[in-house]
Amino acid sequence: DSGVTQTPKHLITATGQRVTLRCSPRSGDLSVYWYQQSLDQGLQFLIQYYNGEERAKGNILERFSAQQFPDLHSELNLSSLELGDSALYFCASSVGTPNEKLFFGSGTQLSVL
Amino acid sequence: TQLLEQSPQFLSIQEGENLTVYCNSSSVFSSLQWYRQEPGEGPVLLVTVVTGGEVKKLKRLTFQFGDARKDSSLHITAAQPGDTGLYLCAGVAYSGAGSYQLTFGKGTKLSVIP
Numbered sequence: 001d002s003g004v005t006q007t008p009k010h011l012i013t014a015t016g017q018r019v020t021l022r023c024s025p026r027s028g029d030l031s032v033y034w035y036q037q038s039l040d041q042g043l044q045f046l047i048q049y050y051n052g053e054e055r056a057k058g059n060i061l062e063r064f065s066a067q068q069f070p071d072l073h074s075e076l077n078l079s080s081l082e083l084g085d086s087a088l089y090f091c092a093s094s095v096g097t098p099n100e101k102l103f104f105g106s107g108t109q110l111s112v113l
Numbered sequence: 114t115q116l117l118e119q120s121p122q123f124l125s126i127q128e129g130e131n132l133t134v135y136c137n138s139s140s141v142f143s144s145l146q147w148y149r150q151e152p153g154e155g156p157v158l159l160v161t162v163v164t165g166g167e168v169k170k171l172k173r174l175t176f177q178f179g180d181a182r183k184d185s186s187l188h189i190t191a192a193q194p195g196d197t198g199l200y201l202c203a204g205v206a207y208s209g210a211g212s213y214q215l216t217f218g219k220g221t222k223l224s225v226i227p
Contacts, residue, residue, distance in 0.1 A: 002155065002157070004155070033215070035217075041219075042201075042217055042218065042219035042220060043156070043201065043203075043217040043219075043220075044217075045214060045215065045216060045217070048212070048214075055212045056208055056212040056213070056214050058214065090155050090156075092155070097205075097212075097213045101158050101161070102146075102158065102215065103158075104155025104156050104157070105155050106153065106154055106155055107153075107154075107155055
């Protein structure tokens with residue numbers, strides 16, 4: 001158990017819909033990262049938050065947004081969903097920077113039908 | 114964006130054999146991490162290498178960071194079925210404004226057959 005909790009574990013929805021993925025980091029970790037994993041693209045970095053502030057941005061679409069709340073949990077919002085958004089979405093946390101050990105959650109499997 | 118190329122993409126070997134997987138890039142990284150991911154789970158960190166030329170051993174696994182800090186290799190001796198999984202390398206690089214970014218390769222999927 002990494003200590004990082006992601007919900008829900010599975011999500012099935014239709015094109016055009018909006019979903020919210022939730023992540024609770026390990027106790028004491030200030031940084032939260034979101035990654036998307038698909039068979040063809042591998043693990044793609046989306047965005048990082050540190051203590052409530054956006055710290056780094058990767059290949060995140062404009063239809064996607066995220067935030068980190070004062071209690072340090074984070075949510076990833078995906079809107080106007082397309083078939084190609086179907087993927088595993090991982091949250092990870094670390095004390096501070098990615099130079100430190102990242103702990104990954106078990107992921108949310110999103111299926112857009 | 115820093116790109117990490119991993120090879121081979123797939124590897125199927127018999128129990129007891131040795132193997133090496135590679136992680137190459139044209140970019141320089143401040144550190145490089147190796148993860149193993151099993152089906153239905155998130156990646157789990159195996160090791161971090163920081164210094165060019167560094168070699169780290171973890172039981173039957175040997176990790177090496179290239180002198181120029183652009184590439185790395187993972188060597189497994191006497192592979193066991195429990196080594197089966199997706200091996201991912203990830204490079205840490207400064208991305209500006211005081212922040213660092215961790216970029217992953219696509220991974221090597223290893224199957225060790227009993």
